[in-house]
Amino acid sequence: MxxxxxxxxxxxxxxxxxxxxxxxxxxxxxxxxxxxxxxxxxxxxxxxxxxxxxLENFRYMMELPDFYQILWNTAFIALMKIIAGLVVPVTIAILLNEVRKEFFKRSIQTLVYLPHFLSWVILSGILIDILSPGQGVVNLFIRWLGFHPIFFLGDNRWFPFTLVISNEWKEFGFSTIVYLAAIAGISPSLYEAAIVDGAGRWKQTLHITLPGMAPIIVLMCTLSIGNILNAGFEQIFNLYSPVVYESGDIIDTFVYRTGLIDAQYGLATAVGLMKSAVSFILISISYFMAYRFANYRIF
Incomplete structure (x- = not known):
């Protein structure tokens, strides 16, 4: 044997x-x-x-006047992306589950899924055009409503939120698939019993659909903790400029400029190593929490 x-x-x-x-x-x-x-x-x-x-590079890193602002930008943008990446796909998945016309449902699902396959190089060009304060479609609509145009990609107040919304527009369709699969795993007999008891669609969603999705929501939430320092280099690199460094500069873009443009290889490596060490700790914590609260195990 x-x-x-x-x-x-x-x-x-x-x-x-x-x-x-x-x-x-x-x-x-x-x-x-x-x-x-x-x-x-x-x-x-x-x-x-x-x-x-x-440790001289690490000491110099800690003494940089912009370092803590960069650290804050990274955590703030990443945290907002994590929250949006949970709320929006869950909401869309529940709404799609309520659509009874199969062709209409599949069509919407395909349309929201397509942006995931486009790179940020392409999408950044599209966003720069439609968000332009001069002739961008969004600002033309804002003017039509009687308000002043907004420089979404050049105003430190708006830039982080522009990153989060545009990232979610690109990725929420892909994430929705996970939650639709979780809804598909809920027993139809639970809905049938709820209908017999007189529960409407809202009550069914509140007491059956959401509890049935809870394990996968908890799992995705805990696993996302490990990405708290990954705010999205490719997106920010293609959209930011020196004007919005104050609110949009993150660890990855700082490492790129410091190492490849300014040729401070030791400092850039020290920053990257610090980020990797913190990310490793966070990922370890997130997997422990996933096992503890969602019974998720790698091995």
């Missing part, structure tokens, strides 16, 4: 080798570069020839 198991499973283990090699090559070997965070790194001297300065 043991010999048969080995004969069946051995080819499957061989199939893992290419994937494991790829992970080793692209995920683990590059981690040697973390030593740059503790060096006055000079590209000409290389990784092993640069001067070792210990």
């Amino acid at each position: 043991l010999r048969k198991i080995k004969r069946v499973e051995f080819p499957l283990h061989l199939m893992l080798i290419p994937g494991l090699l790829a992970i080793l090559l692209f995920n683990y070997i590059p981690m040697v570069g973390m030593t740059i965070a503790f060096q006055d790194f000079m590209p000409a001297k290389g990784l092993f020839g640069s001067k070792w300065i210990g």
Whole structure:
């Protein structure tokens, strides 16, 4: 029996080798570069020839006047995205579940799902056009209502909320699928019993649909804690400008400018390493909470 198991499973283990090699090559070997965070790194001297300065990059990082504002921007934008990423898809999933015309339901689902497949390079160009304070469609409508135009991408008061709304517009259709699947798993007999008891659609949603979705909502909420420092580099990089650095500059964009534009490789690596360490702790906490409250386990 043991010999048969080995004969069946051995080819499957061989199939893992290419994937494991790829992970080793692209995920683990590059981690040697973390030593740059503790060096006055000079590209000409290389990784092993640069001067070792210990925690000096981390001290300098903490003394930067903009560092805590950047940290706040990252957490604030990411937290708003997490909240919107839970509320909007759950609401849309419940509304779609109430649609009885199957063709209409599938059509709406496809339309809200499509933006997920567009990159932020494309969507940023669209947003820059429609949010333009001069001839943008949104501001033309605002003028028509009798208000002054709003510079959504150039005003620090509006920029973070513009990021959250545009991100949710792009992603909520994809997230809705998860919650529609959770609704599909609710037993129809519960709705039939509620109808017999005289419950309307609102009561059915409140006492059957939402409790039935609760485990997946708790799971998605707890897992999203690990992304509290991931505010969305690609989106912000394509939409922000020096005018809105005060409210839109996040850790990832700061690392990009510091490391690749200003060539302060040690400082950029120190900031990135700090973010990775905090994210690791948060992800560990989120998985523990997912196991504790939603009975979710990886292994």
